[in-house]
Amino acid sequence: MVNEISKQYIQLHPRDNVLAALTDLPEGTRVRHKGREFDLYARTKAKHKFSMDELGVDDQIIMYGTLVGKSTKPIAQGEPLTTENVVHASSEYKVGEKNLTWNVPDASNWKNATFNGYHRANGKVGTANHWLVIPLVFCENRNVDVLKTALLKSLGYHTETDFVVDTDTLVRKLEQGATNDELWSTDIIRTPEELKRNRTFPNVDGIKFLNHDGGCGGVRQDSETLCNLLAGYITHPNTAGATVLSLGCQNAQIKILEEAIQKRDPEFSKPLHILEQQQSKSERHFIADAVKKTFLGLIEANKIERKPAALSHLAVGLECGGSDGFSGISANPALGYASDLLVALGATTVLAEFPELNGVEQELINRCDSEKNAEKFAKLMRAYSERAVAVGSGFENNPSPGNIKDGLITDAMKSAGAAKKGGTSPVTDVLEYTEPITKKGLNLLCTPGNDVESTTGLAGSGCTLICFTTGLGTPTGNPVAQVVKISSNNTLSDRMKDLIDFNAGTIITGEDTIQSKGEELLEYIIEVASGTAIPAAVRLGQEDFIPWKRGISL
Structure with missing residues (x-):
């Protein structure tokens, strides 16, 4: 560039x-x-x-x-x-060409750097420590909501941006006979620091509830895919343990989930409580058992504390959404440079959104470190494209009205800029949707271009943190992986300060270079991974979770 x-x-x-x-x-x-x-x-x-x-x-x-x-x-x-x-028009591509020459960036400043993470029994290290509550089927969503009401406030978890209004203190004082003047003078604003100190389990960053509309109906493959995805979240490095609610008769059977967990982590040892409603005495007993088992699991999860870990343990997802004409000039290449630094340090980065790689297939094929990876990527891209065409919605329909309004008028133009998030390093692995990360370096993961379906998939494959570039702004987050929002332009960063964590717009105005901004972004990633910087999506409780049913989604 x-x-x-x-x-x-x-x-x-x-x-x-x-x-x-x-x-x-x-x-x-x-x-x-x-x-x-x-x-x-x-x-x-x-x-x-x-x-x-x-x-x-x-x-x-x-x-x-x-x-x-x-x-x-x-x-x-x-x-x-x-x-x-x-x-729209894009180039043809074929497997056979290779270009693995890579100018490795100078990452010596971070050679001995560490982040403070949660070390798991299988050797992986998380950037957060969450307990999950998961329905195996949509019939259990209401019960999950009941658990959410029962657990969050009582255990001190809040999602407001900068403060919480503590009305309970006023109620207690009124019951104790406080006067109107005494009530008026009572401080009821609680800061994030105070709230964390007041948590019952201070080492548990959150209890996350993964409501969804799957698990039954559709085709059997939908339920198998869902179980694989949920297994990815349960075995995720940011997960301490999970409570799973099953109805009993659904397609997504407990056995399928257990087999998926075993396949991902043969030595799985996290606390896992699976309850089946059709085997319970009553709904009240079912909910009470779920709350008690979750509470006992949280006691174990709270015993884990952050400890230093090498940056090679990081697994960073590379995502974009609400893109504009500056995304491929500032935010995406800056993230790409940070990705190259991470790869040079032995870490993992994952580039997803296959509809937004249309037109740059040959470049990525040439960067694959093996013919097997090149063939797998080409096969996945062709299959995705053919299915899209078959339903009358080819990749050329990918740009959204917002993309077009802000300068991305063809899918190939959007894709060429989007691919810059992957930097220039070799491609070490190509993953199908829900397939877990097993290799260091740059991975390619087959997901839709839809922001939430893609971030859901990135976390499901094991990304512990997701960097999300945007030119138009979006509140998207994820239940288990912190999502860092990176602005492509100064105007967006100024206008949506409550959503944006990092501004790459200074590249456009000339104050910074792609290299300097990429290095600065790496420093911020380390802070987020250590829990010392809290991204906006986490503060706002933006926990979007949409499993991909493998239909056509651009």
């Missing part, structure tokens, strides 16, 4: 025949770039692109050095690219 950024526009690769506007450019703006001079044909908004050449019908649009579209009508030099004159 070209690192030099003009204050007005940028060419992202020497092969590109378009420039990206970094600020609003009025019609007639004089463009001077690499010996070319021309006037802007029409007003071009920041994040959008305009042509460096005169193009005819069906000419290629090249951006990030790759094919991202074709012209549908003549395009003048300096004319903005829109959905009216450009359509």
Whole structure:
């Protein structure tokens, strides 16, 4: 990528025949770039692109050095690219080529760095310590909600952003005969620090409730996939133990879940309490037993404390959502550089969202460290694409209205920028949905482009922390893996301070480089992994969980 950024526009690769506007450019703006001079044909908004050449019908649009579209009508030099004159187009790909030359970044500053994590019996290290309450079927969602009401407040867990209003103190004082003046002078605001001190189990970061609409109906594969996903959450390094509620007659049988857990972790030893409602005396007994077993499990979970661990134990998911025309210029490449640093340090990073890798398949195939991985990736991409086409919704339909409005007018253009999250390191493994991480380095995980379905899958495969770039803003979070929101632009960071954790927009305005911002992001990742920095999604209690039913989802 070209690192030099003009204050007005940028060419992202020497092969590109378009420039990206970094600020609003009025019609007639004089463009001077690499010996070319021309006037802007029409007003071009920041994040959008305009042509460096005169193009005819069906000419290629090249951006990030790759094919991202074709012209549908003549395009003048300096004319903005829109959905009216450009359509999606992407390059063909094949297995056989390799390019494993990698310029490993200098990670010596972090050679001996550690994070404070939760060490598990199987050698993995978590960045958080959660207890899970899981329904095996949607019929148990209500009972899960009852447990949530019974446990959270009583045990001192709250999800408000900066404070909690402690009304209970007023009630107690009123019962004790306090006067109106005494009630008025009572402090009822509790800070996060105070709330944590008041938890019954201070070493348990949270109790997470994974409501879903699966487990029965559909096809048998849906239930098997769900059990594999839930097994990924139960065996997750951030999970201390779990309470599972089963109805009894559903497709997602307890045995399937137990087999999935055993397959992932043959020496599984975490506290796991599975209760079946159809075998209980009554609903009251069922709920009471679930609360008591959970309480006893929390006692064990609370015995675990954070201890130093090498950065090689980190498993970081690479995600984007609400992307804009700056995402592939600032936030994504900065995250990609942080990913390369982590890989150089022996850690694991995971790039997902296969519909948003359309057009960059050949680059990723060339980076696979084995022909087996290359073939698996190509097979998964082709199968996904064919299923999408079969239902009349090919990858070209992936960009959302928000993406298009902010400059991502084709799926290949969106994908070329999205792939920058994966940096430049070799691909060491390719994973099917729910398949667990087993290899260090950069992994590719088959998930939809849908934000929550993808983050749900990343955590299910074992990512202990997820970095989520965005240009438009989103509150997305995950129940077990902390989600770090990275802004692509300063405007978003300023406007949505309650949601954004890290701003990469200073790359656009020239105060930082991709390298410097990537290094800064790595430092923040270490803080989050250690529990010393709490991302907004965690503070807000944003715990989104949507299993993918393996239908077409872009």
